[in-house]
Amino acid sequence: MDIVVCVKQVPDTTDIKVDPETGTLKxxxxxxxxxxxxxxxxxxxxxxxxxxxxxxxxxxxxPPMAKEMLKIAIAMGVDEAVLLSDRALAGSxxxxxxxxxxxxxxxxxxxxxxxxxxxxxxxxAQVGPSVAEYLDIPCVTWVxxxxxxxxxxxxxxxxxxxxxxxxxxxxxxxxxxxxxxxEPRLESLKGKMRAKKYEVPTWSLADVNGDPAMxxxxxxxxxxxKSWSPERKFGKAEMIDGADAAEKADKVFNRVKDLGFIx
Amino acid sequence: xNYFFTDxxxxxxxxxxxxxxxxxxxxxxxxxxxxIFPWDMVKEMANAGLCGLYIPEEYGGMxxxxxxxxxxxxxxxxxxxxxxxxxxxxxxASALGTFPILLGATEAQKKKYLPDVASGKKLAAFGLTEAGxxxxxxxxxxxxxxxGNKYILNGTKQxxxxxxxxxxxxxxxxxxxxxxxxGCSCFIVEKGTPGFTFGKKENKMGIRASATTELIFQDCxxxxxxLVGGKEGTGFIIAVGTLNHSRPGVAAQALGIAAGALDESLxxxxxxxxxxxxxxxxxxxxxxxxxxxVEVEAARSLVYAVSRSVDAGATDFAKDSAFCKYxxxxxxxxVTTNAVQIFGGYGYMKEYPVExxxxxxxxxxxxxxxxxxxxNEIAAKLIKESAQKKK
Ligand SMILES: Cc1cc2nc3c(=O)[nH]c(=O)nc-3n(C[C@@H](O)[C@H](O)[C@H](O)COP(=O)(O)OP(=O)(O)OC[C@H]3O[C@@H](n4cnc5c(N)ncnc54)[C@H](O)[C@@H]3O)c2cc1C
Ligand SMILES: Cc1cc2nc3c(=O)[nH]c(=O)nc-3n(C[C@H](O)[C@H](O)[C@H](O)COP(=O)(O)OP(=O)(O)OC[C@H]3O[C@@H](n4cnc5c(N)ncnc54)[C@H](O)[C@@H]3O)c2cc1C
Numbered sequence: 001m002d003i004v005v006c007v008k009q010v011p012d013t014t015d016i017k018v019d020p021e022t023g024t025l026k027x028x029x030x031x032x033x034x035x036x037x038x039x040x041x042x043x044x045x046x047x048x049x050x051x052x053x054x055x056x057x058x059x060x061x062x063p064p065m066a067k068e069m070l071k072i073a074i075a076m077g078v079d080e081a082v083l084l085s086d087r088a089l090a091g092s093x094x095x096x097x098x099x100x101x102x103x104x105x106x107x108x109x110x111x112x113x114x115x116x117x118x119x120x121x122x123x124x125a126q127v128g129p130s131v132a133e134y135l136d137i138p139c140v141t142w143v144x145x146x147x148x149x150x151x152x153x154x155x156x157x158x159x160x161x162x163x164x165x166x167x168x169x170x171x172x173x174x175x176x177x178x179x180x181x182x183e184p185r186l187e188s189l190k191g192k193m194r195a196k197k198y199e200v201p202t203w204s205l206a207d208v209n210g211d212p213a214m215x216x217x218x219x220x221x222x223x224x225x226k227s228w229s230p231e232r233k234f235g236k237a238e239m240i241d242g243a244d245a246a247e248k249a250d251k252v253f254n255r256v257k258d259l260g261f262i263x
Numbered sequence: 264x265n266y267f268f269t270d271x272x273x274x275x276x277x278x279x280x281x282x283x284x285x286x287x288x289x290x291x292x293x294x295x296x297x298x299i300f301p302w303d304m305v306k307e308m309a310n311a312g313l314c315g316l317y318i319p320e321e322y323g324g325m326x327x328x329x330x331x332x333x334x335x336x337x338x339x340x341x342x343x344x345x346x347x348x349x350x351x352x353x354x355x356a357s358a359l360g361t362f363p364i365l366l367g368a369t370e371a372q373k374k375k376y377l378p379d380v381a382s383g384k385k386l387a388a389f390g391l392t393e394a395g396x397x398x399x400x401x402x403x404x405x406x407x408x409x410x411g412n413k414y415i416l417n418g419t420k421q422x423x424x425x426x427x428x429x430x431x432x433x434x435x436x437x438x439x440x441x442x443x444x445x446g447c448s449c450f451i452v453e454k455g456t457p458g459f460t461f462g463k464k465e466n467k468m469g470i471r472a473s474a475t476t477e478l479i480f481q482d483c484x485x486x487x488x489x490l491v492g493g494k495e496g497t498g499f500i501i502a503v504g505t506l507n508h509s510r511p512g513v514a515a516q517a518l519g520i521a522a523g524a525l526d527e528s529l530x531x532x533x534x535x536x537x538x539x540x541x542x543x544x545x546x547x548x549x550x551x552x553x554x555x556x557v558e559v560e561a562a563r564s565l566v567y568a569v570s571r572s573v574d575a576g577a578t579d580f581a582k583d584s585a586f587c588k589y590x591x592x593x594x595x596x597x598v599t600t601n602a603v604q605i606f607g608g609y610g611y612m613k614e615y616p617v618e619x620x621x622x623x624x625x626x627x628x629x630x631x632x633x634x635x636x637x638x639n640e641i642a643a644k645l646i647k648e649s650a651q652k653k654k
């Protein structure tokens with residue numbers, strides 16, 4: 001089973017500063033890490049490999065510094081990692097990104113391609129399904145469990161708002177996974193040592209037989225016209241005090257009742 | 264203090280710390296209260312690659328070429344013991360049970376038994392102590408009698424860490440009582456060997472996540488290939504060598520427990536208020552904290568120095584090994600007792616971690632040679648060295 005896991009470098013939200021003036025993220029000062037949902041995709045790839053044998057490769061399209069992010073996956077135990085980085089790709093939207101990622105998958109060969117449910121910065125959740133479209137393979141989104149898998153077929157549970165869909169698909173297949181699917185492992189010592197020495201191969205657009213007319217800002221049909229943080233609306237706050245816990249609880253209860261939240 | 268760790272050492276510290284904080288800390292109270300063996304935590308250590316730090320690479324471990332890997336074992340044990348000395352012991356005691364193989368076994372024995380311990384698939388245990396033979400290990404009564412191509416073992420080992428849970432046991436028995444210490448041999452006994460059973464599991468004061476049981480041998484037939492090193496009479500040398508190599512590990516457990524208690528004390532003192540101020544503002548408390556910190560750092564320096572010296576190939580290090588085991592375990596007891604003092608009544612309660620740390624610390628002054636035995640060995644060596652200088 002050849003498994004490709006697509007991962008994205010995103011700002012590290014545990015290390016983020018917000019501009020007090022504008023209320024927007026200070027992207028320059030934030031560190032970067034792997035999109036949290038993609039950690040689950042990596043873990044699922046490793047588990048499928050442990051069960052079925054084969055190889056797990058992680059890929060990303062991004063700037064050269066995304067190599068460090070790929071090393072997280074190496075430390076977790078994947079076999080190889082590849083970066084696609086090319087000036088021509090700058091400013092790509094989901095359409096162009098998906099094309100480029102699909103070209104990487106074609107070059108690598110695959111039985112299964114795994115994605116996170118969505119990226120925590122772009123948030124569109126389009127890249128997984130679009131890559132599947134470019135490759136003309138089935139795609140199941142929001143997978144919370146792999147029930148059964150063989151060389152030719154897979155049965156998964158899909159997490160819906162109102163319940164669970166059980167979906168069967170033929171391989172090769174693309175899956176996007178939700179965080180309920182597993183608990184990502186910690187980086188192992190051997191993995192960390194390998195990651196330290198690991199040289200991430202960098203491919204150019206030409207290396208994946210990419211058409212320059214399909215990528216980059218110029219060839220991206222979507223444009224982000226404007227992006228802003230909604231104005232913060234503060235509700236009225238009321239402090240309730242009392243002599244002891246019992247009195248405070250009483251007062252809170254009566255106030256909530258007065259407001260009509262409790263009948 | 265900056266110990267200028269190598270990149271590898273730094274990775275071991277970070278990996279162990281992550282397991283300690285994310286995995287062990289949330290469950291330590293549960294395992295302490297229930298006194299059950301923490302197999303899920305052992306699996307975490309195995310997956311992370313922490314089980315073979317002192318085992319050479321050719322047997323599946325991660326001990327670098329030209330080193331014994333003691334420092335690596337010490338760093339992992341310290342980090343995990345900061346959070347729970349009992350859970351950390353599962354791996355450290357496996358090392359104790361494995362040293363006889365590393366030090367005395369034949370190539371074939373090493374190839375057969377080391378890889379599974381290194382990968383964490385199996386745990387090992389060390390069976391020396393008996394009811395009548397504690398500090399005086401030479402008084403052991405377990406016997407091994409050769410019969411054809413087998414040895415027949417009879418006797419009972421007491422208080423064996425990882426008992427029942429381990430798969431690989433290094434067991435000491437007398438093959439020739441008339442020869443005294445030179446009549447002792449070491450055997451590798453696999454769990455499941457007919458005639459080898461386990462006695463009761465002890466209900467202990469501390470390190471309650473660790474399993475301590477009897478090993479009972481009743482006409483237990485052990486194949487002669489399992490005589491460690493293939494030669495009778497080497498058991499005592501192997502046991503002494505093992506303890507010399509493993510004592511820095513116990514010292515690291517003690518150091519970790521002490522360092523953990525110091526961290527808890529600092530955090531608590533900065534937040535607890537009495538007489539309208541934080542107790543960290545009282546000089547009496549400040550001095551206690553300062554003395555604890557000095558002693559923890561002194562213990563750490565000694566443990567690291569001895570470990571690095573052993574790794575680098577020191578030959579005569581029995582005294583050094585006793586130095587660090589003695590000192591770190593005394594510091595652990597003192598520091599954890601003071602930690603409870605700083606916590607006041609809360610420190611005496613099970614809701615706070617220092618109560619357990621004080622109970623856990625005590626064992627480090629007892630096993631692998633009591634503090635008194637360490638001092639005996641140190642003094643004997645000092646006097647001998649002094650006598651040699653005079654000549
Ligand atoms: C704040 C922000 C807003 C954006 N808004 C839009 C927009 O509205 N429309 C638009 O077309 N473009 C947009 N982009 C630009 C575009 O670069 C996307 O970030 C990119 O195409 C990925 O889309 P996404 O972040 O929504 O990822 P998603 O589609 O949400 O990601 C789903 C999964 O696809 C995989 N994946 C995503 N990106 C990569 C990659 N580079 N390499 C490998 N695998 C990957 C991961 O497995 C990920 O979990 C935006 C970018 C940012 C930072
Ligand atoms: C939880 C636990 C786990 C253990 N795990 C293992 C294990 O995995 N494998 C194993 O083989 N053993 C194990 N032991 C046994 C341990 O090593 C012994 O308990 C220890 O060596 C002390 O022996 P003893 O308990 O018989 O005490 P004793 O030898 O009876 O000592 C009693 C007291 O007398 C003092 N004393 C004895 N002799 C002298 C002397 N010559 N000079 C001065 N003072 C002296 C001692 O210091 C001590 O204070 C374990 C013990 C415990 C409690």
